[in-house]
Amino acid sequence: MEDKPSEVVLFGSWYSPYTSRVALALKLKGIPFKYVEENLSNKSELLLKYNPTHKKVPVLLHNGMPICESLIILEYIDEVWNHAPKLLPEDPYQRARVRFWANYTDQKIMPASYPILLLKGEEKQKAIEDMEEMQRVLEEGIKQDFPEQFSFFNGNTMGLLDIVMGVNSYNYKAFHEVTNSEIIGPKNPKIFMWVNAMKEHPLMKDTLPPHDKVVAMLKSMIAPTPDV
Amino acid sequence: MDGDSVKLIGFWASPPVLRVKWALALKGIEYQYVEEDLSNKSDMLLNYNPVYKKVPVLVHQGKPLAESLLILEYIDETWKQNPLLPHSPYERAHARFWSKFVDDKCVPTVIAAFSKGGEEQQKAAEEARENLKMLEVGLEGKRFFGGDKIGFVDIAIGWLPYWIGIVEEIVGMNLIDADSMPKLNSWFHAFLDIPIIKECMPPHDKLLNHTKAFLQVLTSSSSP
Numbered sequence: 001m002e003d004k005p006s007e008v009v010l011f012g013s014w015y016s017p018y019t020s021r022v023a024l025a026l027k028l029k030g031i032p033f034k035y036v037e038e039n040l041s042n043k044s045e046l047l048l049k050y051n052p053t054h055k056k057v058p059v060l061l062h063n064g065m066p067i068c069e070s071l072i073i074l075e076y077i078d079e080v081w082n083h084a085p086k087l088l089p090e091d092p093y094q095r096a097r098v099r100f101w102a103n104y105t106d107q108k109i110m111p112a113s114y115p116i117l118l119l120k121g122e123e124k125q126k127a128i129e130d131m132e133e134m135q136r137v138l139e140e141g142i143k144q145d146f147p148e149q150f151s152f153f154n155g156n157t158m159g160l161l162d163i164v165m166g167v168n169s170y171n172y173k174a175f176h177e178v179t180n181s182e183i184i185g186p187k188n189p190k191i192f193m194w195v196n197a198m199k200e201h202p203l204m205k206d207t208l209p210p211h212d213k214v215v216a217m218l219k220s221m222i223a224p225t226p227d228v
Numbered sequence: 229m230d231g232d233s234v235k236l237i238g239f240w241a242s243p244p245v246l247r248v249k250w251a252l253a254l255k256g257i258e259y260q261y262v263e264e265d266l267s268n269k270s271d272m273l274l275n276y277n278p279v280y281k282k283v284p285v286l287v288h289q290g291k292p293l294a295e296s297l298l299i300l301e302y303i304d305e306t307w308k309q310n311p312l313l314p315h316s317p318y319e320r321a322h323a324r325f326w327s328k329f330v331d332d333k334c335v336p337t338v339i340a341a342f343s344k345g346g347e348e349q350q351k352a353a354e355e356a357r358e359n360l361k362m363l364e365v366g367l368e369g370k371r372f373f374g375g376d377k378i379g380f381v382d383i384a385i386g387w388l389p390y391w392i393g394i395v396e397e398i399v400g401m402n403l404i405d406a407d408s409m410p411k412l413n414s415w416f417h418a419f420l421d422i423p424i425i426k427e428c429m430p431p432h433d434k435l436l437n438h439t440k441a442f443l444q445v446l447t448s449s450s451s452p
Contacts, residue, residue: 053329053362067321069328079317092305093291099298104279137279 008033009061011047013040014209015217017110017167018070019058023207024163025074029081071102074160085157097145101138102164108134109168116179117221128181139188152197165191166198167208174214178222234259235287237273239266240430241438243387244296245284249428250383251300255307297327297384304380312380326366326373327384334359334388341403342395343446349401356403364411371418382419389416390429394439 008026010033012019026033038047038057050059050066060067060076067076078087088095112134115127152162172184172195186192198204236252236259238245252259264273264283276285276292286293288306293299304312313320337359340352366373366381373381389412392403406413419425 053333062318065318067318067325069325072321072324072328075324076317076321079320092302093288093293095305096293096298096302099301100293100295103295103298141279 007061009036010034011036011038011044011050011059011061012057013038015214016057017171020167020207020209021070021163022058022060022073022077024158024167024203025077025087025160027203027207028085028087028158028163029077029083031077031081071099071106071160071164074163078160085159087160087163089159098159098161101141101145101161104138104141105164105168109138113175116181116183117175117218124179128179128183131183135183135188135191139191143190152194158198158201158203162194162198165195166201166204168195171214174211174218177215178218233287233289235262236260237262237264237276237285237287238283239264241435242283243391244282246387246428246430247296247383248284248286248299248303250386250425251303251312253424253428254310254312254378254383255303256309257303257307297324297331300380300384312374312383314374314379322366323373323380326363326381329359330363330385330388334363334385338388338392338395338403339446341401342399342443345447353401353403357408360404360412361409364409367411367415372415378419378422378425383425386416386419386425390420391435391439394432394436395443397436398440398443 008031010019010022010026012023012035014037023033023035036044036046038044040057043055047057047059048055050061051057051068054068056068058068058070058073060073062076062080067073074087088098109131112127112131116124116131119127152158158166176182176184184192184195234252234257236245236248238248238261240263249261262272264270266283269281273283273285274281276287277283277294280294282294284294284296284299286299286302288302293302300312313323334356337352337356341349341356344352363385370376372378373385378386389404396402396404404413404416420429
């Protein structure tokens with residue numbers, strides 16, 4: 001069964017927040033696409049062909065040509081299908097701030113969850129404190145750059161930053177349960193308010209994996225030694 | 229644009245700062261340059277970049293921007309002459325991809341290759357060479373990453389071979405050579421030959437001495 005060149009195909013993994021970002025963006029823009037679930041412990045020939053450099057999901061295939069790296073894919077989507085809703089604002093400075101915080105999330109916050117999941121005792125506590133500090137920085141930064149009280153950072157419709165952080169909104173709940181921590185809570189009022197708004201968005205509910213499935217996946221990543 | 233103040237806060241030996249200098253030069257944008265003493269960071273820098281506390285910071289019309297690749301995108305979107313990014317969305321995605329690849333993959337493996345010892349160094353050097361070789365895919369059939377003229381990727385990554393050359397001199401190990409990476413090697417020489425690029429480069433000997441000191445710190449802090 002050959003894909004028509006103009007077809008949009010998303011190679012992903014159900015528990016990858018990076019995949020969810022792309023799926024959300026495509027749905028937000030109303031772009032029909034075919035989804036291919038990858039088994040990351042047994043990667044397909046196609047995935048290795050389309051992403052030889054990183055061998056990772058997500059990969060977006062459009063007109064037979066692959067695009068890799070979730071943030072790059074989101075910008076690509078916004079440029080090709082440049083109808084509303086726009087994922088990035090028009091103003092160059094605002095765009096720079098959106099990109100800044102999206103990158104901050106990827107460089108700092110996303111990797112910081114692994115130590116919390118995998119470490120125990122004092123080391124785990126330190127990892128939690130580090131993460132809380134990053135969330136505080138994010139909270140302060142968001143307040144400064146996006147001072148108006150919208151439901152979403154993009155105004156009344158989801159944009160790139162909403163997508164990037166929004167997929168974590170579901171993961172946080174499962175994450176808190178599994179790690180017995182509270183990384184996002186009332187102490188980050190702006191992010192907390194906005195994460196709760198995101199949870200209610202129909203596309204979120206439609207796209208993100210069920211809570212129990214995420215909990216089970218996170219639990220399976222933890223080493224089987226008892227908590228100290 | 230009149231009354232359009234542009235200020236670049238930087239450090240003479242910093243590659244990310246160099247990227248921004250090149251972008252501003254290519255666009256013909258006048259700016260004020262402020263040299264930071266990184267061992268004693270100014271209140272101004274800490275104020276403008278509280279999150280990372282690093283250079284470069286570009287301040288335009290009083291508003292600060294950090295992170296060099298983001299600054300490049302901002303410059304490209306704000307000043308439309310001599311576009312840095314290509315026109316088509318697919319090529320733009322590729323340009324962003326290669327720039328990010330260098331920062332995320334090449335740079336850490338190159339640093340590891342130069343700072344580790346013994347067997348670990350061999351392994352790191354192999355990985356670094358593999359990553360560098362991959363860049364040749366981006367050069368396929370082109371003189372520069374930007375095509376006939378230099379563009380976003382060229383100025384995003386053009387510093388790396390120069391820095392690698394400096395460290396190769398110090399450490400006596402070869403990472404980029406004409407035989408195994410012919411395209412990368414000829415791209416690099418063509419890139420460095422461009423007057424506007426050469427002009428902004430830090431002086432060779434000064435950078436050599438600075439890098440020696442930097443490497444000493446690196447090797448003393450990494451495991452033997």
